[in-house]
Amino acid sequence: MIDFLPPALILLLGALLIGPTRGALRTAVVLLTPLLTLAAVWQVPDGVSLTFQFLQYPIEPIEGSPVRRLFATIFALMAFGGGLYAYRQAKWFELAAAYAYAAGAIGVSFAGDLITLFLFWELMALFSTVVVWCGGTPGARAAGIRYAVMHLLGGVILKVGIEGVMVHTGSIEVQPMLADTFDHWMILVGILINAAAPPVSAWLSDAYPRSSPTGSVFLSAFTTKTAVLALILLFPGEPVLIGIGLFMVMYGIIYALLENDIRRILAFSIVNQVGFMVCAIGIGTQMAINGAAAHAFAHIIYKALLFMSAGVVVYRTGKNRCSDVGGLFRTMPLTAVCGIVGALAISGFPLTSGFTTKTMISQAAANESLVWVYFLLAAASAGVFLHAGIKFPWFVFFQRDSGLRPKDAPWNMAVAMVFFAALCILFGVAPQLLYAYLPYPVEYEAYTASKVVFYLQLLLFSGLAFFLLLPLMKRTETISLDTDWLWRVVLQGSARGVHAFLTGLGRGLSARLSRLGLYLSRRGRHYFGLNSEGDRQIHGIFARAWPIGTTALWIAVLLTAYVFFYYLA
Amino acid sequence: MSGTDDRNDPMNQSKDDAWLARPSSIRLLWRVFALVLVVSVAVQLLFNVKGYFGVDGWLGFGAVFGFLSCLAMVLFAKALGWILKRNEDYYRERERD
Numbered sequence: 001m002i003d004f005l006p007p008a009l010i011l012l013l014g015a016l017l018i019g020p021t022r023g024a025l026r027t028a029v030v031l032l033t034p035l036l037t038l039a040a041v042w043q044v045p046d047g048v049s050l051t052f053q054f055l056q057y058p059i060e061p062i063e064g065s066p067v068r069r070l071f072a073t074i075f076a077l078m079a080f081g082g083g084l085y086a087y088r089q090a091k092w093f094e095l096a097a098a099y100a101y102a103a104g105a106i107g108v109s110f111a112g113d114l115i116t117l118f119l120f121w122e123l124m125a126l127f128s129t130v131v132v133w134c135g136g137t138p139g140a141r142a143a144g145i146r147y148a149v150m151h152l153l154g155g156v157i158l159k160v161g162i163e164g165v166m167v168h169t170g171s172i173e174v175q176p177m178l179a180d181t182f183d184h185w186m187i188l189v190g191i192l193i194n195a196a197a198p199p200v201s202a203w204l205s206d207a208y209p210r211s212s213p214t215g216s217v218f219l220s221a222f223t224t225k226t227a228v229l230a231l232i233l234l235f236p237g238e239p240v241l242i243g244i245g246l247f248m249v250m251y252g253i254i255y256a257l258l259e260n261d262i263r264r265i266l267a268f269s270i271v272n273q274v275g276f277m278v279c280a281i282g283i284g285t286q287m288a289i290n291g292a293a294a295h296a297f298a299h300i301i302y303k304a305l306l307f308m309s310a311g312v313v314v315y316r317t318g319k320n321r322c323s324d325v326g327g328l329f330r331t332m333p334l335t336a337v338c339g340i341v342g343a344l345a346i347s348g349f350p351l352t353s354g355f356t357t358k359t360m361i362s363q364a365a366a367n368e369s370l371v372w373v374y375f376l377l378a379a380a381s382a383g384v385f386l387h388a389g390i391k392f393p394w395f396v397f398f399q400r401d402s403g404l405r406p407k408d409a410p411w412n413m414a415v416a417m418v419f420f421a422a423l424c425i426l427f428g429v430a431p432q433l434l435y436a437y438l439p440y441p442v443e444y445e446a447y448t449a450s451k452v453v454f455y456l457q458l459l460l461f462s463g464l465a466f467f468l469l470l471p472l473m474k475r476t477e478t479i480s481l482d483t484d485w486l487w488r489v490v491l492q493g494s495a496r497g498v499h500a501f502l503t504g505l506g507r508g509l510s511a512r513l514s515r516l517g518l519y520l521s522r523r524g525r526h527y528f529g530l531n532s533e534g535d536r537q538i539h540g541i542f543a544r545a546w547p548i549g550t551t552a553l554w555i556a557v558l559l560t561a562y563v564f565f566y567y568l569a
Numbered sequence: 570m571s572g573t574d575d576r577n578d579p580m581n582q583s584k585d586d587a588w589l590a591r592p593s594s595i596r597l598l599w600r601v602f603a604l605v606l607v608v609s610v611a612v613q614l615l616f617n618v619k620g621y622f623g624v625d626g627w628l629g630f631g632a633v634f635g636f637l638s639c640l641a642m643v644l645f646a647k648a649l650g651w652i653l654k655r656n657e658d659y660y661r662e663r664e665r666d
Contacts, residue, residue, distance in 0.1 A: 257646040258654065330587050366621035374621065379638035386639050401590065449616035456609045457631030464606060465639035472643055478654040489663055 004043035006050075006062055007072060008107035008120065011037045011079060015099035018092055030087045030095060034080035037106065041072040048112050057172050060112025067293050067439035071229045072109040074297045075102055078221040078304060085308055085416035086214035089315065090134075097130035098218040105222040109229060113172045114162045114187075117230070121158065121194075125151035128223055131215045132207045140210040146484070147207040150193065150200060158190025174233050179240055188235055195227035195278060196271045197244050201251060202484035204271060209263035209320065213311035216263055220307045221300045224270055228277045228296050232439075237284025242373060245279025248272065249380040256387035257473065258480045260321050262310050262396055266303070269346065269388040273299050276377065280361040283368055286440035291360030293438055298353035298427055302345035305420040306392065309339030312413055313396055316406035323475040327401035332408045336397040338417040345424040347389030347459055348381055353424045355455065356431035356446040363444060381455070382462040389459070390466045395475065606632070 014033025021029050044064040051060050079102040086095060104127065107120030129151070132144040164183030166172055179188045196204040208219045235241065252272025259265045273295070280292035312335045319325050329336040341352070348354035358381065365373040409417065427434050435442040466473075529540035588594050610629045620626030625634075 253642055254646045254649060257643060258650050327590070329589065371622055378634065382635040382638045383642050386642065450619045453613055453616055454618050454625070454631040457629065458635035460606055460609050461632040461635040462639045465636050469640065469643045472647055476654065477657055479657055479659060480650065480653040481655055488660055
């Protein structure tokens with residue numbers, strides 16, 4: 001047996017305790033469980049530590065490895081930072097749901113078999129939907145339902161793949177595979193749906209900005225990055241991921257450039273950043289996998305920081321759109337500075353965590369002589385600075401004076417932001433702290449003069465482009481159509497069309513039928529009719545009593561005709 | 570909420586507003602930024618940038634590449650915006666009926 005508590009279980013217990021506890025005790029539960037979980041994560045040894053049988057399948061709920069521990073560590077850290085940020089402002093059920101959601105992510109991190117992975121996967125889908133619903137508006141409820149439908153669909157596809165692998169190979173191990181059979185494709189598609197890959201990236205930008213200011217901080221961290229870990233464990237070096245990743249990178253930039261909603265800009269940039277990781281997993285070399293893992297780690301921190309900064313703005317002003325805010329640096333200096341640190345980190349500025357991790361992915365592409373991939377990633381790095389690095393802080397904190405003078409962040413939100421901002425800089429200045437825990441030995445030097453100069457030029461001139469092209473980027477109060485238009489408008493429209501057609505057909509048919517019925521009843525009355533007029537007379541032709549003489553006459557006529565024809569023949 | 574009244578009045582804005590919002594400071598920031606841009610390219614004369622594919626080792630390649638990529642992306646987004654942009658109530662109107 002094992003001599004430590006499963007980390008996911010600790011966090012799940014914490015989630016259960018948030019409801020019944022009150023006051024200081026609840027605060028203690030919220031702040032201490034992630035730290036206990038973190039301690040437990042580091043107790044998990046390499047290899048499988050627990051096995052039992054279920055329907056003849058060996059279930060391995062806890063399997064340790066460096067990359068699994070790395071992801072579980074950042075998930076636990078994220079739960080702590082998110083908990084600190086949210087515990088005084090968020091509703092208790094939002095916190096509980098967020099912790100259960102984080103427990104799902106940690107459970108997936110250590111899942112040694114596909115059944116365990118699937119169970120925790122669905123736990124995440126369930127509780128992340130609750131977090132979306134905690135937005136509390138009608139828009140949040142509707143988006144939560146769309147979110148749930150998408151994730152349950154993804155879960156079913158994943159399940160089909162897992163069942164196929166179970167039936168065809170008899171093994172449920174989590175092990176590297178390639179997208180070569182139908183089963184493997186189904187697993188890949190199921191995971192990619194959670195990674196917000198095309199063509200269903202829209203669920204992310206639809207749901208996350210509608211959650212509460214605290215909820216979006218949690219949402220930004222777990223679902224997509226768990227999918228990244230699952231891809232690292234199951235599909236390292238699958239070439240199709242390179243193309244998918246590059247598409248996501250560009251999609252995120254273009255849509256973020258068109259967007260007006262503050263948190264939706266950040267949501268699109270999640271897709272963009274996950275694209276970098278997916279592309280790296282597709283490259284699949286040790287350097288690339290290290291890059292993907294390190295970038296996921298750094299990304300969770302700076303993206304949460306950006307969502308925290310945006311969350312404070314939404315919390316203090318109640319406004320979601322760039323066109324409604326501006327000039328907030330005057331009264332929110334701390335939120336602005338933390339937002340800028342996050343923005344610099346996501347852009348990969350030297351001395352921030354983004355630089356030390358993202359350049360690893362570019363290096364991996366260069367080492368494999370993938371010229372197109374390398375240059376597209378470089379262009380995307382410039383684009384990240386454009387859409388998130390400058391656009392977000394500029395439109396929210398500078399741009400123009402909106403006249404709003406909100407207070408700066410509440411103290412717990414401020415502490416959480418400063419903590420994460422410090423981590424962004426720490427891993428930028430001392431990358432070896434992170435490199436030591438990557439899945440493969442790191443032989444990579446981020447700070448060479450060559451790289452620093454190249455990226456500084458790239459980013460600074462992107463900045464110049466931003467300010468010169470500002471007139472082209474005027475905020476409009478619009479949304480941009482995405483593929484979800486197909487199901488939100490076309491599918492819904494056709495469903496309405498089919499419904500209207502069937503209703504019309506039904507009405508037409510019942511009208512016809514009733515007319516037919518009327519006709520038949522008239523004819524019936526004509527031939528067999530009893531007295532419907534109430535005059536006690538019988539009107540129907542066959543129902544009338546005919547005089548006996550008429551009958552005799554007709555029989556005589558018939559007999560005559562018979563005899564006549566008999567002789568004629 | 571004194572800012573609401575001040576912001577349309579350039580006199581007030583230049584005197585009372587935050588340092589960062591004053592036209593004089595913005596001019597100064599532009600000059601500093603221009604200097605930083607020039608230095609970032611000039612520094613390549615001191616530290617040789619080793620390109621992976623030849624072309625990326627040229628003087629100022631990062632600068633030109635970054636600028637042109639951004640230009641291309643902004644123009645592409647703008648063009649796509651004509652097709653994809655809709656009123657904010659687009660879905661709400663469709664989901665109501």
